[in-house]
Each structure stands twice: as structure tokens, then as C-alpha cells.
Amino acid sequence: EINILLKESISKAWSIKRKMVGVMNEELFEIEEQLIKRNFNIIKLLGAGSGGYFLVSYNSQNQLQRKMDFEKICFQIKKVEIDHVGAVSWSI
Numbered sequence: 001e002i003n004i005l006l007k008e009s010i011s012k013a014w015s016i017k018r019k020m021v022g023v024m025n026e027e028l029f030e031i032e033e034q035l036i037k038r039n040f041n042i043i044k045l046l047g048a049g050s051g052g053y054f055l056v057s058y059n060s061q062n063q064l065q066r067k068m069d070f071e072k073i074c075f076q077i078k079k080v081e082i083d084h085v086g087a088v089s090w091s092i
Helices: 002-018 026-037 063-072
Strands: 041-046 053-057 080-083 086-089
Touching: 002 041, 026 041, 026 053
Parallel strands: none
Antiparallel strands: 041 053, 080 086
């Protein structure tokens, strides 16, 4: 399926970029650790200059609970939809 290929390609690119000097900082390592601990799959860091947003996936029945867990420690999780236009995020 194309979504699986896209996710794999982006993940491989992230794996390479993550190892580059200056991409990650202590804060991002901490966020990454918290995401992994809560079973989020990190796909890529979006943005530049040792900051930005993590693009993650999470496929489980307790997705809403995990989102609430993160909001308690001051992280925001936003749903992103990908279509023929590109990545779109909506906040209400």
C-alpha cells in the first residue's frame, strides 16, 4: 500500500537525519524518549534548527488516553491528514 511505502521512506530519511550533528538537542531527546515510552512511532522531525514537531503515528485503542497524558505534561498532539494537497493540520 502506498501509505506504508510513504511511512517507510520518511522513517528511513529520519533515521539518517537524526544521526546528523545539530539536528537533535536535549529537549528533543527528552520528547523522543517520552513518545517512545508511550508507544508512539516516531516517523520524522519536521522543522529546522534543533526544533520543530515530531511526526508520529499511534495505532491503538487508547489513543485518546495517550493524547491526554501528553497534554498533562504540556505537549500538544494534533491530528494530521495527508491527501493529494499535502499535510494539513486543523486546530479548534
